[in-house]
Amino acid sequence: MNKIVRKEILSKQVVKLEVEAPLIAHARKAGHFVIIKVGKYGERIPLTIASADCSAGTITLVIQAVGVSTQKICALNEGDYITDVVGPLGKATHIEYFGTVVCACGGVGAAPMLPIAEAMKKAGNRVITVLAARTKELIILEKELRQFSDEVIIMTDDGSYGQRGLVTAGVEQVIQREKTDLCVTIGPAVMMKFVSLLTKKYQIPTVASLNTIMVDGTGMCGACRVTVGGKTRFVCIDGPEFDAHQVDFDEMILRLKAYE
Amino acid sequence: MIDKEYIKVQRNEPWREELRKQLKNKERMAIPRVKMPELEAGYRSHSYEEVNLGLSLEQAVQEAKRCLDCPDPTCMTGCPVEINIPTFIKNIERNEILEAAKTLKETSALPAVCGRVCPQEKQCESQCLHLKMKSESVAIGYLERFAADYERESGSISVPKQAVSNGIKIAVAGSGPAGLSFAGDMAKYGYDVTVFEALHEIGGVLKYGIPEFRLPNDIVDVEIDLLRQMGVQFVVNCIVGKTLSYEDLHTEGFRGIFVASGAGLPNFMNIPGENLSGVLSSNEYLTRVNLMGANRKDAYTPVITGKKVAIIGGGNTAIDSVRTALRLGAEKAMIVYRRSEEEMPARIEEIQHAKEEGVIFMNLYNPIRYIGDERGRVKQMVLQKMELGEPDASGRKRPVEIPGATETIDVDEVIVAIGVSPNPLIPHEFQGLHISKKGTIVVHPDSLQTDLPDVFAGGDIMRGGATVILAMGDGRKAAAAMREMLTQSAEKKE
16 A cells, blocks of 8 residues: 555646655666556556655656546545555666757656656756647646756647647757757657657667556566567566667557557 | 375374274275366356365265375375375364364465365376276375365364574565465474565465466465464565565565565467467466456456457466356357377366366367457467377477468457466576576575575476476475575574
């Protein structure tokens, strides 16, 4: 049982929860995720750790209400308990000095991007974040991402905030104007697919953090398997980050619909 | 090692001698082997209730009479934890069932579990003297289950004798059969044992793997409660190697670590179409149902309920999966196995039960690819027909492809149950372990000690996919060896 110590509503469907989990706060690194479950027969849901406070013993999770289980989590309040929280899971992000790193995130993907932007910045990189969403009110964590970014480019589909256009348009602007050494992309699978296609054209190494279906998150079930470079890999233990140019996004998109 | 002297002393007790005289061996041999009462096949194939109902007291006592109480009980050599089989059976015969249960618990932390899931026909029962005389073996497994169930239902469960607490902290990674068995023995020795479990439930494969119709979760929980009464602490949602590192465990004061993290990693065949939706591992399928309760109305975890379901493989997990598919409403539930039924590793009883429930066995077939529809869901499988050739390294006849003989069969769900590999988390995170090519942790064969002196390993993480009872045997062996190591290092200090 892990207590929710703080709750913030980021947008209509997105909440931020600070959750007591001292061991995880101590052990986690950028890129790690947790699995949470609410209720005895709740679903196990993977969520990337957005940030952690070692001294307070808390981790921060950002959840978008997309299905029954995530709605149930989003409905919890300060003082409520999450039945199960386990982690940190997955491999940590490979952090080093690359030069200029473009962080391309869409929607709720801004949350898992936050610790990566922070770590990349601390490693001395020039960090340019492209933050995209359908509309203004779905842009989240802008202030936090600005702390660790040399520049933040906002893109909205409807032009209600920042520039009108998709995340790819923002990324392409950067690529065309300056030498880009690495792109990191997190968001809906279809968005990552198009970021990957774009950066492949420009031959810019790109890492995608994948958010597949999982049950246990420890390598046991294989629900999360994806094809990377022609080989089957498990997102939970081999990932969640992979060379985006090698990922079979079309297969991944179909697999995400397996239980619809 | 079996303590022959101890067995002899027990066998020579007056009540045992008296009991032996009551019936002549010829009379004992003449009693037919008991039939396990079970739920009717048509009913049970749609129910999660336990299939085997257990023996009545009369049936158990009668079956116990069949045991000849041999001076050299060969059955015990067939048991990986060397349960004192004649002593427990003779206690049943004289109607001291609680004594029988106590005998079981001297060597087995989980008798109610083993009585249900052990492949007895390959172990204890395969060594029974009856077989040498062309008679069916004593139903040792049924009797074991009977004694354990009787004790549980009597409400007077005995807690094994324990040494005085020595306050030394021991960590166990994984709460499956190896971890539980190790924890039980270490608690008996007086150690302060904490079991860390990655999932949200204690029990490992006993909970996520084996279905309730074969091993009800309540049965497992009773055994776990007993360990709790012995002072064993359980921590769920804690992954050794991730949540707590090797160094963290040292900082916390743990003096010995037993790694029993199991063979969680499912194998796939790497054939075309295996990543289509609707093709999944038996681990995923069984976990969704057994651990997450996907068959319950109040559970949130979904499961695909195919109408034409193929399970690939011939082990117990394959049989568990196919019988689960029937219970989830499959109209056609098939086992696809590349060898013949004779080579199937599954327990004979499970194969029999599956047949009675209407499972179709497609032996000597091997899938070579899966075909999907426009939404990426599996709709057909292409099977290669096989025949048996010369024996292979395992001693079983090798399945050989019949050139050109393929068949295409409609399916809407495929469950791959072709085995598991060791869970890679601890091998990856603990620096200094020796890891084999197969991914197992390499240990000293006698002590189960790893290259890290305070780390021992057993069960599937060391074997790479075996049985509950072998894992339990490892737990016992490692406990004895770790105790010896800790005692010696304490003596050196003095």
